[in-house]
Amino acid sequence: MYRLLIVDDEEMITDGLYETLSRCNLDLDLCKAYSGREALDWLHRTRVDIVLSDIRMPGIDGMQLLSVIKRHWPHCRVIFLTGYSDFDAVYRAIQTPGVQYLLKSEGYPKVIQAVDQAVAELNDSLRVNDLIQRAQEKLNTLEVLARGEYFRHLLHGANPAANLAADFRKLSIPLDAERPVYVAQGDLSRASSAVSSxxxxxxxAMAVTLLAERLLNGQVLSLGMIDRFGDVVWLIQPSADRADASEEEEDRMSFLSYLVGQFELIQQACMSSLELSVAVTLGDRPSKWGKLSATYDKMRRQGQTRTGDGGQMVRMLSLDVSCCARERSPRDKSDALSAHLDAGRREEFLQLFDELTASEQDNGSPYLLELYYTISLVLLSYINRLELENQVTGFPALMRPDEFACWKDAFAFLRAMSGELFELRSSGESNRAAEAILKVRAYIEEHLDEDLSLVRLAGYIHFNPSYLSRLFKQSCGMNLSEYIEAARVERAKALLKNDDLKVLEVGVRVGYEASQSFTRFFKKATGVTPQEYREASRT
Structure with missing residues (x-):
């Protein structure tokens, strides 16, 4: 879902545009600001895809907003509205790619047409099939393969070379060895069965890497690669004009907001162009190169604690820079089992489990004992991390193979416990989703007189807006905006039965400062005006 921000210092115009566009079924998340300063707050807080703004406003005007938009959200489309003959501003606006210009006197149909055009341009920009085809040759070059192998080496525990910069120059790596790096992980584990092999x-994963390279290009220094578990990992640094973005807390949060917004676009492009659902985990602070393996390891360990299915979620992970990576088992198959369990890949886990235990009758007791304890430790580690010991059947027998009559029974026990862990994982994700939605609904009921934009609600429960919108509709069967409108209507009906409150006061208590806006909203929902409803309720 794209996000459209309406900006005008005249409240009546802003509200009128908001109500008109909300009735057009454009599948847009609509936000509004009554000044350039308020619009800047939105732009620094979340991704904005389309801005519909007046050019002339007191304080920060439309052209100043445009410079901020192009710096922070280069894919954003801008539609300028003005009632002035400001030819200089108009000339500069129409010279900027992605900007349209309309006179306020042209009316709502022209505005709707311009918004439709902006949405179409955004959709076109996310189609990447031809991009993937053109870049296929690049993917196969020895240089690109060498880069990926080099960073996989670092991610999985190798210490960086003393002269990291020299390695970067030899491999033409577009990152600065002297600056820390943000780490993001793209999990394809919830993709369709078409990517199971x-x-x-x-x-x-290569297609996702290419797509992200295009959408991140120019604003950041980045390198995408595929880890040994088949997921995408990005190493990201601010570009030259953002070089100090990690120095100050405000700048760091602004840079993270930009990254979250771009990864939302990447997710949307993956779904529309590749039909792939990608969950993204993003570290909340840059990592020193010496801590890269520890940072990556923590992200993999904690990546399974999603809410709901997690398929289109951009999750911010708090990183303790002093964390130390746990020792990895030298057995590659043990690593793979652990990776499949952590990622929720049930079929892959059980297939590998069956391969490991299929030849049990052909091996002696020492091998079977080692195999049993190897698998048991994978399960035990997972159970301990998620604190599931009281929820798993037969947990005390996990490290006691001598309690079974034969090895066949012992491995059957481990397989059954594995299946139980996958079931607990699935139910846990669903429960967390239900708890999050209940929390949002309670917040809405308590704050009907306040701003209940998707961005604000998402910030309240620390989700990205597009994921909250999708999760809410899955859980409640209606859009979040529809739920909020219904709640406001019900509250307004109850308040209108109280003759001590004026209609204007009722409107304010359900989030409408202007009486005309409240009347239009209420009549649209009920078919009668607030006053007519009050009079009817007295009879």
Missing amino acids: YASRHES
Whole structure:
């Protein structure tokens, strides 16, 4: 879902545009600001895809907003409205790519047409099939392969070389060895069965890497690669004009807001162009190169605690820079089992489990004992991290293979416990989703007189807005905006039965400062004006 911000210092115009566009079924998340300063707050807080703004406003005007938009959200489309013959501003506006210009006197149909055009341009910009085809040759170059192998080496525990900059120069790596780096992980584990094989998963991950390279290009220094578990990892630094973005807390949060917004676009493009659902985990602070393996390891360990299915979520992970990576088992198959369990890949886990235990009758007791304890430790580690010991059947027997009559029974026990862990994981995600939605609904009921924009509600429960919108509709069967309108209507009906309150006061208590806006909203929902409803309720 794209986000459209309406900006005008005249409240009647802002509200009128908001109400008109909300009735057009454009599938847009609508936000509004009554000044350039308020619009800047939105632009620094969340991704904005389309801005519909007056050019002339006191304080920060439309052209000043445009410079901020192009710096922070280069893919954003801008539609300028003005009632002035400001030819200089108009000339500069129409010279900027992605900007349209309309006179206020042209009316709502022209505005709706311009918004439709902006949405179409955004959709076109996310189509990447031809991009992937053109870049296929680049993907196969030895240089790109060498870069990926080099960073996989660092991610999985190798210490960086003393002269990291020299390695970067030799491999033409577009990152600064002297500056820390943000880490993001893209999890394809919730993608369709079409990417279940290694080859198709690897191809899909490469396509996602290419797509992200295009959308991040120019604003950041970034390098995408595929880790040994088949997921995408990005290493990101601010570009030259953002070089100090990690120095101050406000700048760091602004840079993170930009990254979250761009990864939302990447997710949307993956779904529309590749039909892939990608969950993204983003570290909330940059990591020193010496801590890169520890940072990556923590992100993998904690990546499974999603809410709902997590398929289109951009999750911000708090990183303790002093964290130390846990020792990794030298057994590659143990690593793979752990990775499948952590990612929720049930079929892959059980397939590998069956491969490991299929030849149990052909091996002696020492091998079977080692195999049993290897698998048990994978399960035990997962149970301990998620504190599931009281929820798993037979947990005390996990490290006691001598309690079973034969090895076949012992491995059958481990397989059954594995299936139980996957079921607990699924139910836990659903429960967290239900708890989050209940929390949002309670907040709405308590704050009907305040701003209940999608961005604000998402910030309240620390989700990205597009994920909250999708999760709410899945859980409640209606859009979040529809739920809020229904709640406001019900509250207004109850308050109108109280003759001590004026209609204007009722409107304020359900979030409408202007009486005309409240009347239009109420009549649209009920078919009668607030006063007519009050009079009817007295009879």
